[in-house]
Amino acid sequence: DSGVTQTPKHLITATGQRVTLRCSPRSGDLSVYWYQQSLDQGLQFLIHYYNGEERAKGNILERFSAQQFPDLHSELNLSSLELGDSALYFCASSVGWGVEQYFGPGTRLTVT
Amino acid sequence: KNEVEQSPQNLTAQEGEFITINCSYSVGISALHWLQQHPGGGIVSLFMLSSGKKKHGRLIATINIQEKHSSLHITASHPRDSAVYICAVGGGADGLTFGKGTHLIIQP
Numbered sequence: 001d002s003g004v005t006q007t008p009k010h011l012i013t014a015t016g017q018r019v020t021l022r023c024s025p026r027s028g029d030l031s032v033y034w035y036q037q038s039l040d041q042g043l044q045f046l047i048h049y050y051n052g053e054e055r056a057k058g059n060i061l062e063r064f065s066a067q068q069f070p071d072l073h074s075e076l077n078l079s080s081l082e083l084g085d086s087a088l089y090f091c092a093s094s095v096g097w098g099v100e101q102y103f104g105p106g107t108r109l110t111v112t
Numbered sequence: 113k114n115e116v117e118q119s120p121q122n123l124t125a126q127e128g129e130f131i132t133i134n135c136s137y138s139v140g141i142s143a144l145h146w147l148q149q150h151p152g153g154g155i156v157s158l159f160m161l162s163s164g165k166k167k168h169g170r171l172i173a174t175i176n177i178q179e180k181h182s183s184l185h186i187t188a189s190h191p192r193d194s195a196v197y198i199c200a201v202g203g204g205a206d207g208l209t210f211g212k213g214t215h216l217i218i219q220p
Contacts, residue, residue, distance in 0.1 A: 002156070033207050035207070035208070042212050042213070043200075043208075043210040044210070045206065045207030045209070047207075048205055048206070048207050050205075056206045058206065090155060092155075094203075097204045097205045098142060098143065098203060098204045100157055101145070101157060101203060102157065103154070103156070106154065
């Protein structure tokens with residue numbers, strides 16, 4: 001158990017819908033990273049928050065957004081969902097950046 | 113942008129064999145990570161290294177910064193080692209850049 005929690009574990013929704021994925025980092029970790037794992041693209045970095053502020057963006061679509069709250073949990077919002085958004089979404093937390101990251105169990109999103 | 117290449121893509125071996133997985137990257141880095149992903153999907157960090165060699169149990173990771181190359185070795189392999197092993201670089205503010213992974217199957 002990494003100490004990072006993600007909810008929900010599974011999510012099935014229809015095209016065009018909007019969903020919110022939640023991540024709670026390990027106690028004391030200030031950084032939250034979001035990653036997407038799909039069959040065709042593999043694992044890719046989406047966005048990084050540190051202590052409530054956005055630090056870096058990766059291959060995140062404009063339909064996707066994220067935020068980190070004062071209690072340091074983070075939410076990833078996915079809107080106008082398409083079939084191609086079906087993937088495993090992981091968050092990872094760390095004390096800062098440039099150090100070991102601890103991954104959550106992931107949320108499996110299926111868009112039908 | 114850093115390109116991360118892993119080899120082999122797939123590896124099947126017998127229990128007890130010595131396993132080597134290779135990773136090369138195109139741009140100099142501050143750190144390289146080895147991750148393990150089991151069939152259930154969860155990702156576990158095995159090593160983070162920036163130079164030399166690290167050992168944890170039957171796992172050994174090495175890195176050659178000049179050659180931009182790292183290897184992950186598993187000694188006395190066991191069926192429970194069957195998983196996808198992923199090499200990743202970076203992990204700074206810009207997150208990790210991942211290789212495509214090596215699917216390892218250890219047969220009893």
